[in-house]
Amino acid sequence: MITAEREFPVDKRDTEQTLDSIEFSVVVPTRNRQRDLERCISSIGDQSRPPEEVIIVNDGELSSELVERFRSILPETADLTITGSKRGCVPGSGTARNTGMTLAASSVVVFLDDDTVLAPSYLDRLHALYSLHDSPTLAGIGGLLFGPRTDERGEDTVDALSKAFDRLFYQGTSLWKINNAGFSVRSYQTGEAPITVMKGDWIGGSNMSYKRDVVTDVRFPQWTAGREPGEDLMVGWQLKKAGYHSLIDPKLPLKHPETNHERDVFESNAREGRNRVRAFESLGERKHAPLFAWAMIGATFRTFLRYALRREWTAALGSSLGFLLGTLSQVFESITGTHETLA
Incomplete structure (x- = not known):
C-alpha cells in the first residue's frame, strides 16, 4: 500500500532559533523534463555564491550523460545527490520535496521547480537576506514569479473589479496573507507587487527557501500522484499557525520560462478543489x-471567469466544472469517511 503524505500541525515556538551559519541545499524535483532541468542546473552552476549541496529528486528518466554534464556544470565545492522519491509514498511534487528536505544537510533548503532559471546573483542575495532579516520566528524567504504572464515586477494586470470580487467572495485581500478560509493572493495576482521586502504567511513554490530546522517537522502534502496544487500555501498555513512568518523579496531574481507542459484544466482544477x-x-x-463555503463558491466563479474573459469557453467550462466536482467529491468523502488510496 502506498501512503499519502499529509500535512502535520507543527508548533516549534518553544525551540525558536536563529541560524548559526548560512549554507544552502538546493532541492529540485523533476520528472522527464531533461531540457528544462538542464537549464535550471546550469543557472545553479552560474551562481556567484554557489550552494553547498544540490539534490535532484528524479522520478523519471535521467540519462547518465546528462548526470555527468551536471557534475561538470556545478562547482566542485557543491555536493550533487541524485535520488528518487521516498519509497512507499505517493509519487509527486510534494513527496519529492519531502525527500529532498530529509536529505538536506545545510541550514537553509531552497526549493526550485525544474523549469525555473536563477539569475547569477540569486543565492548571493538570498544569503544577504537571511543575514539581515533572520529572527527566531522567521521560517523562510522567497520571491516573486517572473514569467511570460508577468512584467518585471512579477505582476499581472488586474483591475479594481477583480479586487472587489476578491473582497466579496473572501478570496484574500492582503498580499501573501492567509485568511481564515485558507485563501490568499500573491502580488502578481493583484497588480500590487511590493517594492521592498515584505512579511507574509507563505511562499510561492517556484521561488522559496526555508530554514531546515524550522521546517523539518512540516511535510508537503501528497494525496494523489503528480503535482499537488496549493502545497506551498498549505505549508505556509502550518507555519503561520505555529507562530512563524516568511519574507517575500520582489528583487530575488528568478524566472519561470514559458514551457509546453500543458495540464488538463479539468483535472488540475479538480485537484485544486479537493485540496x-x-x-x-x-x-x-x-x-x-461558512466563510470557507462562501470562498469556494467565489473560487468556482473565478475559475470560470479566468478563461471566459478571454473567450476560451471550453477551458472555462472544463476548469470550473472540474473545480466544483473536485470540491464536492472531497466533501462527500469527508462526510462518508472514505479515503482514496493507491495500490
Whole structure:
C-alpha cells in the first residue's frame, strides 16, 4: 500500500532559533523534463555564491550523460545527490520535496521547480537576506514569479473589479496573507507587487527557501500522484499557525520560462478543489466553515471567469466544472469517511 503524505500541525515556538551559519541545499524535483532541468542546473552552476549541496529528486528518466554534464556544470565545492522519491509514498511534487528536505544537510533548503532559471546573483542575495532579516520566528524567504504572464515586477494586470470580487467572495485581500478560509493572493495576482521586502504567511513554490530546522517537522502534502496544487500555501498555513512568518523579496531574481507542459484544466482544477477542502479540514477552524463555503463558491466563479474573459469557453467550462466536482467529491468523502488510496 502506498501512503499519502499529509500535512502535520507543527508548533516549534518553544525551540525558536536563529541560524548559526548560512549554507544552502538546493532541492529540485523533476520528472522527464531533461531540457528544462538542464537549464535550471546550469543557472545553479552560474551562481556567484554557489550552494553547498544540490539534490535532484528524479522520478523519471535521467540519462547518465546528462548526470555527468551536471557534475561538470556545478562547482566542485557543491555536493550533487541524485535520488528518487521516498519509497512507499505517493509519487509527486510534494513527496519529492519531502525527500529532498530529509536529505538536506545545510541550514537553509531552497526549493526550485525544474523549469525555473536563477539569475547569477540569486543565492548571493538570498544569503544577504537571511543575514539581515533572520529572527527566531522567521521560517523562510522567497520571491516573486517572473514569467511570460508577468512584467518585471512579477505582476499581472488586474483591475479594481477583480479586487472587489476578491473582497466579496473572501478570496484574500492582503498580499501573501492567509485568511481564515485558507485563501490568499500573491502580488502578481493583484497588480500590487511590493517594492521592498515584505512579511507574509507563505511562499510561492517556484521561488522559496526555508530554514531546515524550522521546517523539518512540516511535510508537503501528497494525496494523489503528480503535482499537488496549493502545497506551498498549505505549508505556509502550518507555519503561520505555529507562530512563524516568511519574507517575500520582489528583487530575488528568478524566472519561470514559458514551457509546453500543458495540464488538463479539468483535472488540475479538480485537484485544486479537493485540496482546498483537505487543507481547511486539517488546518481551518469549524467556526469559519461558512466563510470557507462562501470562498469556494467565489473560487468556482473565478475559475470560470479566468478563461471566459478571454473567450476560451471550453477551458472555462472544463476548469470550473472540474473545480466544483473536485470540491464536492472531497466533501462527500469527508462526510462518508472514505479515503482514496493507491495500490
